[in-house]
Amino acid sequence: MRLSMWILADWLEEYRPQLKIQDGKRTLRNARLYSDGLKAERSTVFIGYASDFISLPHCQIICANGHDIMILDTDDLYEVLNKVFDAFDYYNSWSDMLNEKIKTDSSLIDLLNDSESVFNCMMQVADASYYVYAQTGTKKYASEDVDLQSIQTERIMTLNSIMAINQDKRIRLNNPQTYLQKIPQPGQITTVAVRNLFFHGQHRGWLITDDRDGNITNGDIDVQDELGDIIERWIEYHQSQRELVEKSGVLLQILENLCVKGEDGYRRVESLGWRRSDELQVYVFQNDTDSSSFDHLIDHRLEKIGQGFAFQFEGRLLFVLNNSLTLLPQFETELRDLLIKVDCFCGRSPRFFDIFELRENFELAVIVSNFSNSPDRIREIESSALPYYYTLIAKNDKAHVAHAALKVLQQYDLKHSTELYLTLKIYLQCERNYIKAAEALHIHRNSLIYRVRRIEELTGLTLESFEARQYILLSYEIENFRD
Secondary structure (H helix, E strand, O other): OOEOHHHHHHHOHHHOOEEEOOOOOOOEOEEEEOOOOOOOOOOEEEEEEHHHOOOOOOOOEEEEEOOEEEEEOOOOHHHHHHHHHHHHHHHHHHHHHHHHHOOOOOOHHHHHHOOHHHHOOEEEEEEOOOEEEEEEOOHHHHHHOHHHHHHHHHOEOOHHHHHHHHOOHHHHOOOOOOEEEEEEEOOEEEEEEEEEEEEOOEEEEEEEEEOOOOOOOHHHHHHHHHHHHHHHHHHHHOHHHHHHHOOOHHHHHHHOOOOOOOHHHHHHHHOOOOOOOOOEEEEEEEOOOOOHHHHHHHHOOHHHOOOEEEEEEOOEEEEEEEHHHOOHHHHHHHHHHHHHHHOOEEEEOOOEOOHHHHHHHHHHHHHHHHHOOOOOOEEOHHHOHHHHHHHHHHHHOOOOOOOHHHHHHHHHHHHHOOOHHHHHHHHHHOOOOHHHHHHHHOOOHHHHHHHHHHHHHHHOOOOOOHHHHHHHHHHHHHHHHHO
């Protein structure tokens, strides 16, 4: 871990440091006593008597790195040097320990618990929908803070605080530096330090620290930056869990029934900027040639053309669209263009108005993507429902319930080189319209009339019966899917 002059200033606060810091970046990895002829190094803090640098009494010690200077009210040079070495040892031991733990099965709460002695304050890791997955040090203050009470009981802040925080444009910038944010509370304003968490350029949540017993220093901010870096590495090592800290995490949990219908669940959805009554749809994407097209699709950022969230679930790419916040015709025009470019198509669920119906609509969109034979790039349930049911019947048809007439016609055609099997199918699909059916078969109308009479003679069918016609058409489809 690289330290900063700000971190060292906090470590050496007993010497009442006077600071003149222009840079203050985390670049320090070593400390040396100052002597003539030493070359300045960006990663080294030089320690010496202040009188060797500037016109100050010999009873003061100076720590310098570049243009950053810290003057200490002591004349014990070696004591200061040893304390600086202690700081390097302390923070490096902490950082090394956490970096080793992220390679194991350690959780986020393990990382926070092992950092509690370093920060001595409340710490939280929240996903991008404000759901708190890990926290430490909050119980002491929960009785006096409505947000902490909400976090303790429901793992999420109050909606008023969420809405206030959402107005800060910094909260989703890909910026690895901690910043201070004011959170309104009844009768007071609470200041917290916030570090945005990102993975592969996508916002995953926040690391938040809150020191109720004192001021947050620049040194505290630099140490929080280090912990933020470590948590992002944890996300990388634990990619199977990274959905837990991305903004779509609440949708993923609804799909997995980990976030259930109720006030807590609706509040998490509202933190996305969605309303409970918004009109929603699910799009599930399918590609039969090259799975890399999915990555290309993600790279194009579906979120740019519609208000929603794209993520993987059960091996499929899906997009949950908020129609109430999107111009649907424009979205689907742009989506079709995108699907053509990456040679994909998608199944679209019916519209629904309760986010907790997400799972059943996801399953409907999967059926559409699997069974629709529509040429449209965006396919609907109407084009897939019958093929889906035909497939279910064919897979479970142990008794072979297809109409017996079909077998009779197949055997007759094979023996006499006729086309009665196809003729009956086309005739019924054309709803017994002789002109349309004859055109489809490319034969004369009188020839079709003769064929139909011959079919009735061979099979004993009475095609005036609606149930018989439906049964025969269903049998054709079952045979088709069985093949």
